[in-house]
Amino acid sequence: RVLRIGLIPGDGIGREVIPAGRRLLEALPSSLGIKFEFTDLKAGFETFKETGVALPARTVDVLKNECDGALFGAVSSPTKAVDGYSSPIVALRKKLDLYANVRPVKSVASAARPIDLVIVRENTEDLYVKWEKTLDDPEIGVYAEAIKRISVRASMRIGEMAGIIAQRRQKLRESGVPSIHNSACVTVTHKSNVLSQTDGLFLESVRESLSRARYIHDKVALKDQIVDSMAYKLFREPEQYDVIVAPNLYGDILSDAAAALVGSLGLVPSANVGDQFTIGEPCHGSAPDIAGQGIANPIATLRSAALMLEFMNEGEAAAKIHAAVDANLVEAKLMTPDLGGQATTEEVLNDILKRL
Numbered sequence: 001r002v003l004r005i006g007l008i009p010g011d012g013i014g015r016e017v018i019p020a021g022r023r024l025l026e027a028l029p030s031s032l033g034i035k036f037e038f039t040d041l042k043a044g045f046e047t048f049k050e051t052g053v054a055l056p057a058r059t060v061d062v063l064k065n066e067c068d069g070a071l072f073g074a075v076s077s078p079t080k081a082v083d084g085y086s087s088p089i090v091a092l093r094k095k096l097d098l099y100a101n102v103r104p105v106k107s108v109a110s111a112a113r114p115i116d117l118v119i120v121r122e123n124t125e126d127l128y129v130k131w132e133k134t135l136d137d138p139e140i141g142v143y144a145e146a147i148k149r150i151s152v153r154a155s156m157r158i159g160e161m162a163g164i165i166a167q168r169r170q171k172l173r174e175s176g177v178p179s180i181h182n183s184a185c186v187t188v189t190h191k192s193n194v195l196s197q198t199d200g201l202f203l204e205s206v207r208e209s210l211s212r213a214r215y216i217h218d219k220v221a222l223k224d225q226i227v228d229s230m231a232y233k234l235f236r237e238p239e240q241y242d243v244i245v246a247p248n249l250y251g252d253i254l255s256d257a258a259a260a261l262v263g264s265l266g267l268v269p270s271a272n273v274g275d276q277f278t279i280g281e282p283c284h285g286s287a288p289d290i291a292g293q294g295i296a297n298p299i300a301t302l303r304s305a306a307l308m309l310e311f312m313n314e315g316e317a318a319a320k321i322h323a324a325v326d327a328n329l330v331e332a333k334l335m336t337p338d339l340g341g342q343a344t345t346e347e348v349l350n351d352i353l354k355r356l
């Protein structure tokens, strides 16, 4: 099978970690029967400064017509609003209909407090439809409003995605892959006690989608939890969670916060997933403070490459990558400075390739 992968390094350390991702994919054993073809694509603030656009039309065209998946590094955002600049990854999620943002947060096997959860965030609506306006009223003065949109369709499909992920994790467990959870559980996050219509609809729709799909998810339990108590419990007892599904805003906040549970942003991967396409993307940004020094942790990107492969139905290849990365982390000898080590990006990558 030939997989055509678009590579979008972006800015800063994106340009250091995405080449590491490419080398990892190239190093996968040929016995897996996968070949890769790579295309380098531009996006980001540097691209904007060169060409006047942050996301060139060619990048979108090539991804849509000539790629099966992609890896995205990180992009810098200007600190002040710059005319004509908007985030390329946000635009890509829209243009490719990548409606789910999937973020696994997993501790090393040897961790005192094991964590193995995945946050599935709805990626297309909620307050992020950005329907905002500023008004002036003779009585209250200047005020601003934003619209929160929750649809049955978007909520059902994110529920379905959470169910598929929970079931996939359950299958891995049943096949003997060690896990801290005995069984699969999806927790729906919401605030329907206050926002009974919008969040109420989200909760109801996710429940409905999971119960409709019950015949394939018969081993997946379903719970729900109010977002504030969720934040509390996520920090007190993170080991309790398996799959968390959330509307856009809560999912954004919870997923960044959950990344703090495992020590470094440089470890946490994500995937932007649609029915036709997946973009793997490390959770971190362009890290201007360390860019150009060759010390960025490549692991978030390597895990993002594995996650991309999972959604391309190449679970075996993904499992090999996860095992090689975990072995590096358990041994804890070759680590980049964010984990307290002194190794370079190159040295960590080579160690993982050797294990692969």
Ligand code: NAI
Binding pocket: 013, 073, 074, 075, 076, 077, 078, 089, 265, 266, 267, 283, 284, 285, 286, 287, 288, 289, 290, 295, 296, 297, 298, 300, 336, 338
């Ligand atoms: P950041 O994630 O770039 O960096 C935060 C801290 O974590 C820094 O100290 C950095 O050195 C460290 N760090 C991040 N990734 C690392 C890695 N792989 N290895 C070792 N250390 C790592 O977030 P920050 O500083 O808030 O933002 C920098 C730029 O990145 C901004 O322009 C921001 O807009 C952009 N950004 C882009 C994102 C994206 O493309 N999805 C996400 C977050 C921020």
Ligand code: MG
Binding pocket: 252, 253, 256
């Ligand atoms: Mg965020």
